[in-house]
Amino acid sequence: xxxxxxxxxxxxxxxxxxxxxxxxxxxxxxEIYLKExxxxxxxxxxxxxxxxxxxxxxxxxxNKYWGAFCLDTWDLNSExxxxxxxxxxxxxxxxxxxxxDSGIGYEYKGLCVCNDWGRFLSVILSCVLNHEAPYSxxxxxxxxxxLFYFHHTGSIGLYYRKENDVIKDIFHCAKGNDYLMID
Numbered sequence: 765x766x767x768x769x770x771x772x773x774x775x776x777x778x779x780x781x782x783x784x785x786x787x788x789x790x791x792x793x794x795e796i797y798l799k800e801x802x803x804x805x806x807x808x809x810x811x812x813x814x815x816x817x818x819x820x821x822x823x824x825x826x827n828k829y830w831g832a833f834c835l836d837t838w839d840l841n842s843e844x845x846x847x848x849x850x851x852x853x854x855x856x857x858x859x860x861x862x863x864x865d866s867g868i869g870y871e872y873k874g875l876c877v878c879n880d881w882g883r884f885l886s887v888i889l890s891c892v893l894n895h896e897a898p899y900s901x902x903x904x905x906x907x908x909x910x911l912f913y914f915h916h917t918g919s920i921g922l923y924y925r926k927e928n929d930v931i932k933d934i935f936h937c938a939k940g941n942d943y944l945m946i947d
Contacts (some may be wrong), residue, residue, distance in 0.1 A: 768866040771824055771875035776866040777906050780925055783828070787891025791923040794935075797944040798918040800844050805889045808914060814883060814941055815920075816912070817906050819905055824875045833888075834859055834896050845870055855890050859897075862887050875904075890917050905930070 787844065792898040796815070798807050827833055831845050834856040839846045849857050862883070869879050878884045881920050891897035892914050900914040902933065910924035910931060938945055 765879055765910055766866040767862050767878065767880045768825070768876040768919060770868065770872070771877055774837075776838060777824070777875075777904050778909070778911065779927075781911060781923060784903070786923065789923055791925055792927070793947065794922045794924075795915075795946045796920050796922060796938050797946070799942050799944070801918050804893050804918045805875055805886070806880065808918065808920075809882075809885050809940075811920065811943065812881075815937055816903070816905075817909070818933075820878075822905050822907055823876055823903045824906065825901045825903055826875050828873065830868055830872045830876075831860070833901070834891055835897065835898060837870075842866075853896060855887075855894055857897050859887050859891055887940075889914060893925060894937060 778791075780790040782790075787793070796811070798804065798811060800807075801900070809888040813820075825836055830839060831847055834836050834852070836856050837847055845859055849860060850859065854880060860870070866876075868876065888897070889902060891902050893916050895916060900913050902913050904911045908924075908928055909926065912920045912922045914920055922934070935945065
């Protein structure tokens, strides 16, 4: 099964979100942190399912440049993408292989949906937490007007247009699981 599938409409969905400077967005922001910095990958997956599991089928994923997600694909001497698997870390190889197996070209800049959250989260969180990727993909919920991303510190950043019922449910769940929320 493909872990990812392309979304037909390859444009960024929210005019109110500034993808070049997140804090410049015309939106509310919360950071939600894990209780402890133990087993970050495992606990970030749990955090994902706790907060977004009910609505995960409504999420679309953006990565500015899918093939250049991991730092060791960047050729610092040119603007070329270096995706030779033999020269990459195990984490980067796993990520690049996931793209190939999903039919996502390295130069694809559009949106995707996830067909296998367990595999996808395992791969991208490994990249982010091991500092092999400088940023997380962005996860959008178009219907509820919010997006989030993972941070290597064991947190997620959440941007939302208004505090609707789904956002209130996310906050309620975060409080119920003793996650720290910061504006």
